[in-house]
Amino acid sequence: MQQVKPGNAVIMGAGIAGLATAMALARHGWRVRVIERDPQIPEGGADTAFCKWRRRGVPQMRHSHVFLARLTNLLRDHYPALLEDMLGAGCRILDFRDSLPESLLLNYVPEPGDADLSFISSRRVTLEIVMRRHVGAIANVEILAGHKIRGLMTEQDSTPPRVKGVEIEADGQRWKMPADIVIDASGRGSHAPSWLHSMGVRIEEESSPAGIVYFTRHYRFRGGNQEPQRGKYPAAGELDYLKYGVFRADNGWFSLTLAVPEIEEGLRKAACDAEVFENICRLLPGVAPWRATGLAEPMSDVSVMGGLRNIWRHFYTDGHPAALNFFVIGDAATSSNPLYGRGCAAGFLQAHLMAGICARSGNPFERALLFDTAMKRELRPYFDVMVKQDEAARRRAIASREGTHRPDLRARMTKFFFEDGVRPAARGDIKVMRALMRGFHMLEDPRIALQDPEILLRVSRFMLRGHTRNAGLLGPAIGPKREEMLKQLSLPVR
Numbered sequence: 001m002q003q004v005k006p007g008n009a010v011i012m013g014a015g016i017a018g019l020a021t022a023m024a025l026a027r028h029g030w031r032v033r034v035i036e037r038d039p040q041i042p043e044g045g046a047d048t049a050f051c052k053w054r055r056r057g058v059p060q061m062r063h064s065h066v067f068l069a070r071l072t073n074l075l076r077d078h079y080p081a082l083l084e085d086m087l088g089a090g091c092r093i094l095d096f097r098d099s100l101p102e103s104l105l106l107n108y109v110p111e112p113g114d115a116d117l118s119f120i121s122s123r124r125v126t127l128e129i130v131m132r133r134h135v136g137a138i139a140n141v142e143i144l145a146g147h148k149i150r151g152l153m154t155e156q157d158s159t160p161p162r163v164k165g166v167e168i169e170a171d172g173q174r175w176k177m178p179a180d181i182v183i184d185a186s187g188r189g190s191h192a193p194s195w196l197h198s199m200g201v202r203i204e205e206e207s208s209p210a211g212i213v214y215f216t217r218h219y220r221f222r223g224g225n226q227e228p229q230r231g232k233y234p235a236a237g238e239l240d241y242l243k244y245g246v247f248r249a250d251n252g253w254f255s256l257t258l259a260v261p262e263i264e265e266g267l268r269k270a271a272c273d274a275e276v277f278e279n280i281c282r283l284l285p286g287v288a289p290w291r292a293t294g295l296a297e298p299m300s301d302v303s304v305m306g307g308l309r310n311i312w313r314h315f316y317t318d319g320h321p322a323a324l325n326f327f328v329i330g331d332a333a334t335s336s337n338p339l340y341g342r343g344c345a346a347g348f349l350q351a352h353l354m355a356g357i358c359a360r361s362g363n364p365f366e367r368a369l370l371f372d373t374a375m376k377r378e379l380r381p382y383f384d385v386m387v388k389q390d391e392a393a394r395r396r397a398i399a400s401r402e403g404t405h406r407p408d409l410r411a412r413m414t415k416f417f418f419e420d421g422v423r424p425a426a427r428g429d430i431k432v433m434r435a436l437m438r439g440f441h442m443l444e445d446p447r448i449a450l451q452d453p454e455i456l457l458r459v460s461r462f463m464l465r466g467h468t469r470n471a472g473l474l475g476p477a478i479g480p481k482r483e484e485m486l487k488q489l490s491l492p493v494r
């Protein structure tokens with residue numbers, strides 16, 4: 001396909017996906033305007049922005065974020081100047097070695113592919129202000145903060161609707177802004193489905209609960225204190241009634257995140273309280289060292305986010321695009337359970353692919369088809385696996401709370417396969433760990449690892465070794481049982 005003449009683009013939203021789109025399109029010569037409803041970043045660095053930036057359009061701003069390896073590699077290979085700015089601002093790259101449990105560290109010998117498993121860890125606010133300043137400095141990009149897009153302009157009587165610009169509101173004024181293409185990167189609250197609905201186009205939406213409520217608190221090391229030594233307890237883990245993670249961030253900051261199943265009503269209501277949150281953290285041996293007396297000071301309240309859903313919206317159905325010259329990307333198109341940490345990688349990847357498609361094809365029908373094909377190829381496998389995993393996690397959480405669950409044979413076999421095979425294998429066999437990490441970091445279809453005969457053989461060796469011999473690899477319990485935790489917190493067990 002040949003290179004086509006670039007035009008004017010308007011992007012709705014200066015979040016991760018919107019900024020990535022601006023950067024990707026600008027590289028192909030497009031003149032880009034990014035319209036953002038929230039105010040400008042306050043003067044100063046990341047710490048000022050963390051405390052002062054009002055970001056109502058991104059309620060997850062003060063929750064833990066990582067940029068998975070898929071995104072980190074995209075930056076390394078295609079946008080190295082942005083990666084350099086991120087590292088310059090204190091964002092950290094954690095490598096494959098950093099992800100390894102003690103049991104694998106001792107004999108670890110790096111392999112060339114391991115470099116592809118590095119990922120960026122930082123406060124979301126730091127990532128975003130670096131991106132915003134980097135993109136804002138690109139000659140053919142203009143970012144208008146404090147401006148809200150109110151609707152789409154379309155050609156009269158066109159089927160499907162042909163988008164030709166947007167309607168903007170700022171300071172009580174409304175006006176029209178024409179564009180050759182419009183990109184909706186306005187996040188999970190996107191109005192695209194309702195705007196299209198008013199034009200007679202129905203957008204089909206798949207939606208299922210992530211099933212968890214997210215709790216995050218940020219901390220900064222005091223004085224010259226350092227991160228605790230890695231011990232035998234993992235810094236991220238999953239109990240049936242609670243998931244937890246330590247996120248090492250930029251400039252001496254870190255955050256702790258708890259994910260509580262929605263059905264654990266007592267625990268999730270209590271965890272909003274900072275004191276209870278701290279008590280839970282101290283009862284988790286992988287987290288407790290991070291809350292040792294005097295090590296670090298809390299820098300935020302506990303941020304809470306619920307109502308999380310896995311969503312996939314269909315903007316191209318049965319060979320028909322919902323609209324022309326209109327792309328919906330990032331969370332506006334598909335959003336996922338934050339536990340997997342995939343949203344930013346997905347949004348950035350879509351931006352990169354979409355800009356490439358618009359550079360190769362000038363035909364709006366072909367662009368829509370190519371974009372939909374790319375979305376399904378690159379993202380759909382992760383979405384399908386995630387929806388199934390979330391449903392399984394929800395069932396486990398119910399079983400853990402009720403204590404009455406009697407799993408059928410299939411469920412028992414699956415549990416055996418994962419608990420006595422995959423889990424110890426991932427801690428005892430570096431090849432299994434590598435394969436699983438490639439799926440986790442979106443480098444390949446997450447189903448591939450456990451369909452690979454070599455990996456299956458390696459996993460089956462651990463199943464045959466039996467529970468007792470695997471126990472050494474699995475280590476001690478990573479947290480109290482549910483009843484014990486609730487008792488310690490003085491919460492009712494039922």
Ligand SMILES: Cc1cc2nc3c(=O)[nH]c(=O)nc-3n(C[C@H](O)[C@H](O)[C@H](O)COP(=O)(O)OP(=O)(O)OC[C@H]3O[C@@H](n4cnc5c(N)ncnc54)[C@H](O)[C@@H]3O)c2cc1C
Nearest residue numbers: 013015016017037057065066149186187330331338343344
């Ligand atoms: C609790 C939580 C934790 C997460 N952790 C991770 C993680 O670790 N790693 C990861 O990759 N992802 C994570 N995610 C997902 C990630 O935050 C999102 O996938 C990502 O922010 C999506 O980017 P986006 O640009 O599509 O939308 P957003 O980042 O939400 O940005 C949308 C932007 O559009 C603006 N906007 C909205 N409407 C309008 C309008 N009408 N006019 C103008 N502007 C508008 C908003 O103000 C906002 O700036 C997490 C999500 C949650 C909820």
